[in-house]
Amino acid sequence: MHTESVEPWSHHHVFLGNDHARNEWRTWIVVALTAATMVGEIVAGLAFGSMALLADGFHMATHAAALSIAGLAYWYARRHARDDRFSFGTGKLGELAGFSSAIVLALVALLIGFESLLRFAEPVPIRFGEAIAVAVVGLVVNLVSAWILHAGGGHGHDHHHGHAHAVSHDHGDHRDGQRASESHADGHMHHDHNLRAAYLHVLTDALTSVLAIVALLAGRFYGWIWMDPLMGIVGSIVIARWSWGLLKGAAAVLLDMTPHQAISRDVRMALEQNGDCIADLHVWRIGPGHVAAIISIVTDKPQEPERYKDKLNWISGLSHVTVEVQRCEAHQHEAA
Template sequence: MASSIDGLTHSHVFLGEDHERNEKKVWLVIALTTAMMVAEIVAGTIFGSMALTADGWHMSTHAGAMLIAALAYMYARRNAANPRYTFGTGKLGDLGGFASAIVLALVALFIAAESLARLANPVAIDFDQAIFVAAIGLAVNLLSAWLLRDDHDHHHGHGGHHGHHGSHAHHGDHAHGGHHDHASGSDNNLRAAYMHVLADALTSVLAIAALILGRLYGWNALDPIMGIVGGVVIARWSWTLLRDTARVLLDAQPDGGDLSARIRKLMETPDDTVMDLHVWQVGPGHNAAIVSVATTAAHAPAFYKEKLRAIDGLSHVTVEVTPLG
């Protein structure tokens, strides 16, 4: 009996396939950004360069944003098996991504506001020094972007459902199955960190272009105009990240409802009708489903759960069977 009960148990750890690797990447970028920040602030103070000092403090805001992602990874990993989290800590990365998106929106607002102020009240620009600082910032951001790049295609999967496939039935006939799929899902926490790096790289590219043209042709107004353009683009990135992470946090249907449609197609027959269906994401590459079936046939919950093995990415399945007639 004990072995039979053991066969029914399953894990509720729904972290992304590359969780630990991505966590290490973010900590590495934090170290790189912090080192550059300290170097710029110290050099700016020693040599009296306000541009270097200001860029150093600017980098501190990005290090802080990266820290949100790193702490989300660490907390999710340490509490992955904590029974207080019924469906694991897989969505903590989306919570971190949502917070980072808000910070990104504030950065976009600050850049746009500062650029408008500069446009209304122009200031003298030390072009050579400003170009040098922007070039340093771009180099650091390109290196950080390379470190944070995602080596996996988010749309491919490694077939197979690894885990426990037991089922149990009682009054109401509930069945729980662990269809553990290792398909790479979108890691919004890493995506948020990557967007912060891209945002800083974009502002550096726009600044370098504006400063070079300003130095050559005296178009000083181009610098704040480029800042406004950069702020608008970053705000757009922030909105898409907010939208995508909010959908996960609010348990919206994955894939716009396509997964639900696939489940219904597999489950429904002349004898079986899906009466209630809930599908949501519990972590990168992991989805959960609760299916209520009304049937005129004498099928056990395990029969329906076996059908769902054909769908990748279902890591936690509950089936309720209601006999008719």
Template sequence: MHHADSKPLAHDHNFLSASHDAHEQRTRYVVALTAAMMVIEIVAGLWTGSMALLADGIHMATHAGALGVAAFAYWFAKRHANNPRFTFGTGKVGDLVGFASALVLAIFAIGIAVESAQRFVSPLTIAYTEAIWIALLGLVVNLASAWLLGADHHHGHDHDHHHHHDHAHADNNLRSAYFHVLADALTSVLAIVALLAGMYLGWAWMDAAMGLVGAFVIGRWSWSLLRDTAAVLVDAEADSERYTEVSEALEDRDAAIGDLHIWRIGPGKYAVIASLIAGDPLAPDHYASRLSEHAEYVHVTIEVHRCEHPHPELRAA
């Protein structure tokens, strides 16, 4: 029996982004801020008897829950990053949570749209002054949360040397948290506009109109997040630029790619399986080393086949 040590051939399966810990910390801060605001509004609502404050506090609770799940995903992914049960690591945990959050945002958008449509038919009496103060308070909290998450959302991606301008390198867990606070901030801004128009111009219909606008924008964000996270979860093909990049690195005058698979296994991290055909093949490690300058390709498997009937030019070479 062959007893050679196979450890040198093993791959590292920790495919979390370099910004993982920073993203987790920022998300925890936002959870704490949102939860504190939730408690203040619920207590104030019970103390003053204000249903508006109480309702907004309960609404904050749903966002605190969603953000809490995002924070948990960071913890879980790091804790189990080297667990062999996860074949390609836990880099997709954030995408799974991002997909679930996108569904919640979609439900949120549908609920706003339905409620807004009903208010066109059956307008409600609005306590403008109280509602404006609540909206302003919520806006301040959500802007602070967006600022906490926004720095990493815009700059914390793992860009490769070509700086692909797509969401393939994004941390979708962070995106989902960011979209949640943006959605809440947007509804606060639209509510303030509608309330001021209703208070000073008598345009009560603006409340419902702004609700529909908010539902549309949040729906667009939800669809974007659903599309991107679903693509990662079902191992959709990477963008064509990556295929071109890998092909140009692996192919030469003698070797040609017969089969190539590239898919995302973590934020900014990709697996590559390539089958090469060559007239005078070299060792697989030689071809794999050609991708070593591309840090995003973290799990590369190369198989090489000898071409029995190479092109005459290749034989001459």
């Protein structure tokens, strides 16, 4: 059989998120802003003796690195999207980038917390006026960065479908109410987690900037020098908690966990009819807004796999479906 004869049944494995290129350049813009502010805050923190400002600066350094990883993940995923070495494409590069940056964040959280504890024991003089001015500039940059990523969809949903096997919604055999009840789960599946991670990075930066400003104001007007290292500790706790959440979310995708039980329920509801039973079902995420499924069906009356795939067209996000059909052996023997 010639290669050309199988082309109608072949398909690509490009499972990138919607607006992939736009999200990539938005991320690089934020990297530049974050890096510039990071340098300013670290230099100012050393010059003015502010632990909270240093914590914010080093926090921004970790986010600059994490955002760079996100940008590189976008670039690499786009560049190798059609590389046959990646069996299901490069859609999960963002999850790998998020997992890596989360580990770095956890380590930096420990370092900031430790340094802040040392400052409790040995306080240092702080030049409050200059330190507050720099912290405010950092906060403004963080808010601008958050707006850039927010406009790019870092908080929203991604409804791109890259595979011809799953393109339509609201199939006539199913109730609109069922789909409405699953809309929340569907939205989570369509998140571009790489961009969302970048968005959460700058939001966390903004929070630590606020903590630094609060500490500096308290020290300047009330003499509460202890507020500076205290805010450093609070910042480290925030970073650690965010890091843990990112680790769990990225690991779930990297380990091919079922993205949401609602998807499995939908598949079973669509296919387990007229005596057909699903003997084996694997559902996992292969990219932002893209889910793959391998389904083994046992039935008395086998049909072509394409007939079963057609029944799944209404399920949003199913971008790569493999169906295996087995005739029920027990009934075969009875018939004989």
